Amino acid sequence: MALVRVKGVLDHVLDKNLQDLVRGIRNHKDTEGKYISECIEEIKQELKQESLVVKANAINKLVYLQMLGYDISWAGFNIVEVMSSPKFTFKRIGYLAASQSFHDGTDVIMLTTNLVRKDLNSTNTYDAGVALSSLSCFMTGDLAHDLANDIMVLMTSTKPYLRKKAVLLMYKVFLRFPDSLKPAFGRLKEKLEDPDPGVQSAAVNVICELARKNPQNYLSLAPLFFKLMTTSTNNWVLIKIIKLFGALIPLEPRLGKKLIEPLTNLIHSTSAMSLLYECINTVIAVLISISSGLQNHATSVQLCVQKLQILIEDSDQNLKYLGLLAMTKILKTHPKSVQAHKELIMQCLDDKDESIRLRALSLLYGMVSKKNLMEIVKKLIVHMEKAEGAHYRDELLSKIIGICSQNDYRFITNFEWYVSVLVELAAHKGMKPAQGRAIANQLLDVAIRVQQVRRFAARQMSLLLRNHTFDKQRGGGGSAGLVEVLYAAAWICGEFAVCLAGDEESEDARRATLEAMSLPYVLQLPGEVQAVFVHNQVKLYANLLLAESDAEERVALTTELLTRLEQFVHSEDLEVQERAVCAHQLLKCTAKALRQAAASKTAAIFDVGDVATEDGAGSTAEADGDAVIDRVAKELSGLFAGELNPVAPKAQRKVPLPEGLDLDAWINEPPAPPKSEFDEPVKRKSGKSSGRKKEPEAAVSATVGASASGATNYSSSDPTVAWGGASGGGFEQKEYH
Amino acid sequence: ALSEPLKAMIKAILIFNNHGKPRLTKFYMHYAEDEQQQVIRETFQLVSKRDDNVCNFLEGGTLIGGQDYRLIYRHYATLYFVFCVDSSESELGILDLIQVFVETLDKCFENVCELDLIFHMDRVHCILNELVMGGMVLETNMNEIVARFEEQQKLQKSESGFSAMPNRAVSTVRDMNLSQKLRDIKIPDMPSFSSLYQ
Numbered sequence: 001m002a003l004v005r006v007k008g009v010l011d012h013v014l015d016k017n018l019q020d021l022v023r024g025i026r027n028h029k030d031t032e033g034k035y036i037s038e039c040i041e042e043i044k045q046e047l048k049q050e051s052l053v054v055k056a057n058a059i060n061k062l063v064y065l066q067m068l069g070y071d072i073s074w075a076g077f078n079i080v081e082v083m084s085s086p087k088f089t090f091k092r093i094g095y096l097a098a099s100q101s102f103h104d105g106t107d108v109i110m111l112t113t114n115l116v117r118k119d120l121n122s123t124n125t126y127d128a129g130v131a132l133s134s135l136s137c138f139m140t141g142d143l144a145h146d147l148a149n150d151i152m153v154l155m156t157s158t159k160p161y162l163r164k165k166a167v168l169l170m171y172k173v174f175l176r177f178p179d180s181l182k183p184a185f186g187r188l189k190e191k192l193e194d195p196d197p198g199v200q201s202a203a204v205n206v207i208c209e210l211a212r213k214n215p216q217n218y219l220s221l222a223p224l225f226f227k228l229m230t231t232s233t234n235n236w237v238l239i240k241i242i243k244l245f246g247a248l249i250p251l252e253p254r255l256g257k258k259l260i261e262p263l264t265n266l267i268h269s270t271s272a273m274s275l276l277y278e279c280i281n282t283v284i285a286v287l288i289s290i291s292s293g294l295q296n297h298a299t300s301v302q303l304c305v306q307k308l309q310i311l312i313e314d315s316d317q318n319l320k321y322l323g324l325l326a327m328t329k330i331l332k333t334h335p336k337s338v339q340a341h342k343e344l345i346m347q348c349l350d351d352k353d354e355s356i357r358l359r360a361l362s363l364l365y366g367m368v369s370k371k372n373l374m375e376i377v378k379k380l381i382v383h384m385e386k387a388e389g390a391h392y393r394d395e396l397l398s399k400i401i402g403i404c405s406q407n408d409y410r411f412i413t414n415f416e417w418y419v420s421v422l423v424e425l426a427a428h429k430g431m432k433p434a435q436g437r438a439i440a441n442q443l444l445d446v447a448i449r450v451q452q453v454r455r456f457a458a459r460q461m462s463l464l465l466r467n468h469t470f471d472k473q474r475g476g477g478g479s480a481g482l483v484e485v486l487y488a489a490a491w492i493c494g495e496f497a498v499c500l501a502g503d504e505e506s507e508d509a510r511r512a513t514l515e516a517m518s519l520p521y522v523l524q525l526p527g528e529v530q531a532v533f534v535h536n537q538v539k540l541y542a543n544l545l546l547a548e549s550d551a552e553e554r555v556a557l558t559t560e561l562l563t564r565l566e567q568f569v570h571s572e573d574l575e576v577q578e579r580a581v582c583a584h585q586l587l588k589c590t591a592k593a594l595r596q597a598a599a600s601k602t603a604a605i606f607d608v609g610d611v612a613t614e615d616g617a618g619s620t621a622e623a624d625g626d627a628v629i630d631r632v633a634k635e636l637s638g639l640f641a642g643e644l645n646p647v648a649p650k651a652q653r654k655v656p657l658p659e660g661l662d663l664d665a666w667i668n669e670p671p672a673p674p675k676s677e678f679d680e681p682v683k684r685k686s687g688k689s690s691g692r693k694k695e696p697e698a699a700v701s702a703t704v705g706a707s708a709s710g711a712t713n714y715s716s717s718d719p720t721v722a723w724g725g726a727s728g729g730g731f732e733q734k735e736y737h
Numbered sequence: 738a739l740s741e742p743l744k745a746m747i748k749a750i751l752i753f754n755n756h757g758k759p760r761l762t763k764f765y766m767h768y769a770e771d772e773q774q775q776v777i778r779e780t781f782q783l784v785s786k787r788d789d790n791v792c793n794f795l796e797g798g799t800l801i802g803g804q805d806y807r808l809i810y811r812h813y814a815t816l817y818f819v820f821c822v823d824s825s826e827s828e829l830g831i832l833d834l835i836q837v838f839v840e841t842l843d844k845c846f847e848n849v850c851e852l853d854l855i856f857h858m859d860r861v862h863c864i865l866n867e868l869v870m871g872g873m874v875l876e877t878n879m880n881e882i883v884a885r886f887e888e889q890q891k892l893q894k895s896e897s898g899f900s901a902m903p904n905r906a907v908s909t910v911r912d913m914n915l916s917q918k919l920r921d922i923k924i925p926d927m928p929s930f931s932s933l934y935q
Contacts, residue, residue: 019856161885164876
């Protein structure tokens with residue numbers, strides 16, 4: 001019997017192990033897929049064996065295959081089997097597989113609860129250790145609920161190794177099972193003063209993460225962290241604490257003020273760049289939160305900016321990057337301090353490192369002035385041409401538009417220049433719709449609001465419509481962005497058609513534009529854009545009609561447009577169809593009226609001989625004909641008369657209410673309340689507060705009460721917490737050096 | 738809060754070579770296998786275009802895509818070590834951590850090279866588990882990590898009997914064509930005890 005079992009094991013001695021598998025895959029480079037399928041079949045057979053040794057080996061191989069992209073969830077049950085092996089060697093393989101492949105949707109997880117609990121309570125340190133580590137990767141709500149106590153117990157294990165892991169794991173437990181936080185918190189706080197630095201570090205880590213999510217609740221721990229900050233020599237711990245303070249500062253400005261000095265000292269004394277950087281970051285956060293007390297902290301701002309300048313000038317690209325990152329934060333509240341380093345930042349725009357260029361770009365907002373805007377934009381456009389990555393190019397475009405349009409175009413001195421910039425940007429190949437839309441919006445915005453630039457803008461748009469290189473073959477695939485700009489171009493030409501009229505400087509561009517707007521490619525544009533094209537053709541036409549004096553010409557114009565519009569009448573897009581059909585009908589009526597008027601004019605001319613006595617009458621008929629035509633033209637253009645002005649978003653509020661209108665009064669009688677003994681009659685009064693219910697306030701005070709009692713729980717036993725005191729607490733007495 | 742996705746501080750740790758072949762992948766948030774492979778490919782694309790003397794921080798990519806995350810990476814010989822982290826981590830601190838990870842690998846494997854990672858991925862995971870747990874930094878002291886790893890290796894060796902033979906023994910056995918010999922063994926009949934006490 002024993003020999004048979006030995007035989008069985010020996011049979012499987014020749015199973016491939018992990019190394020064999022890897023070697024095999026490397027030797028089958030051309031037929032990798034097929035080879036791996038065979039191996040998976042072998043693994044499936046191995047998993048049918050009774051021996052845990054064999055199964056563990058199989059699972060070890062599966063973990064490797066998972067890394068190559070193969071789903072191994074079908075082996076979930078076997079993984080659990082291997083996890084339950086009494087030997088660490090195999091157990092750890094099972095746990096590794098679990099941490100790599102188990103997730104919320106894995107149903108075998110519910111089979112693991114007891115075996116994990118057994119391992120957590122094992123006398124073998126590493127059994128517990130591997131269980132803790134692995135569990136951190138697949139903690140579910142149920143597991144958190146069932147194992148919270150076991151993990152909490154481990155927080156006070158005699159072995160620091162297990163305490164450390166248990167503390168860190170509690171964070172996952174808290175996330176999945178929030179009710180576990182309250183009972184565990186006391187113990188967690190104790191761990192902040194654990195003799196083992198690793199455990200202490202883990203506790204700091206967990207509390208910092210908790211505080212990030214809910215800063216308010218951890219404000220009371222600030223003094224404790226202050227103490228830690230001044231006594232710890234572990235840079236990781238210091239960094240976490242300082243970052244934590246950064247999150248607490250917005251809630252408690254006094255904390256910020258107290259931190260400036262110790263942080264400044266750290267900045268001067270530390271040689272660890274990572275710590276230095278975090279100190280600077282937090283000092284910046286303090287300065288932002290107390291920006292009202294600017295005068296007192298001018299030196300701190302100076303110190304930060306000075307240190308950041310050193311970082312940015314460093315040859316180490318990492319420091320440069322982080323320096324720029326921190327500068328971006330200062331920019332919001334102290335733009336002048338950043339502007340002093342304009343040259344340095346402009347240099348960074350030329351850096352070969354894209355990450356650094358992107359950082360420098362985001363600083364540009366604060367750098368720009370009326371004098372340097374054009375220079376900066378020119379530089380950015382050059383960058384756009386050289387840019388390799390689409391992401392960077394898109395960033396550049398957004399930035400160009402951003403800095404130009406910020407503060408209502410405050411820094412633009414020449415709008416014609418800006419329109420040309422936009423046109424230049426629109427010509428870029430491979431532009432995405434979002435970018436095209438941004439450009440289009442700018443063109444529209446500028447054309448509407450800046451009257452003086454309309455002539456230039458309209459002419460530019462006309463040129464664009466006539467000369468652009470929309471790729472008809474590819475259906476505009478490479479010019480998705482350009483399509484959006486065409487939308488703006490068509491609208492501007494239609495709305496400001498009058499600007500396209502001939503004058504001393506240029507020819508009349510209206511007819512040419514009109515023709516360009518009904519070229520065959522337009523039918524391939526998206527519906528919304530086509531609709532605009534159709535509608536604005538009519539606007540342009542109306543303008544032309546008004547300007548044209550010759551009757552025959554007018555009729556010709558009308559019939560021409562009628563023909564061109566026919567291609568849109570059968571469009572699949574409903575909006576296009578509707579507009580085209582409406583326009584078509586309108587034009588038909590106009591054409592009819594024009595023809596009649598023209599005919600009566602002609603008749604009047606030819607009738608002169610017959611109606612000799614009615615000289616006046618003949619010329620009246622002619623005059624009548626002209627008058628009719630004029631009136632038709634005027635009415636038509638009346639459809640599009642009136643300037644569209646941009647309206648401020650808050651304008652509605654400024655509109656005075658007409659007399660006697662009460663917006664809060666009920667329009668109809670309220671319905672009769674349902675007849676029930678439990679319902680109180682609903683009292684309504686007309687007037688301002690009629691609709692507002694009182695109930696929500698009760699709910700609000702309930703939750704405040706709950707969290708208040710929760711808060712006292714955490715800080716009740718601690719006499720050092722005199723934080724809320726009016727005097728600023730017993731803080732003054734402590735030394736921080 | 739229960740339905741809130743687990744936002745890890747470290748979202749993923751990837752090791753891949755200069756051709757993009759993965760050598761270790763650890764995701765601390767759930768991604769299906771095909772998504773994982775896409776992330777690996779995309780990260781490789783982003784990282785491999787970088788010169789050797791630019792900064793070690795990257796923006797842009799699916800792993801990141803507008804959220805709070807950043808890619809922090811280091812290039813050692815033929816391998817890229819990439820950590821995807823959120824803003825709760827100190828960027829320079831993570832760079833140091835990667836260095837600790839690599840030095841630890843070096844100590845545990847004795848002058849570690851890519852082949853070590855290729856053939857002993859499970860051991861690399863064992864080491865990593867002492868460094869980072871569930872996306873949070875667990876230990877930063879190299880000696881402590883090495884000590885824990887070596888104790889676990891020792892434990893496994895002490896458990897090994899017949900079933901955990903070292904590789905050389907296995908290959909020796911393989912060369913003996915043992916399976917054929919086993920099939921040829923004639924097991925003699927054992928005497929039955931009952932006959933002795935008749």
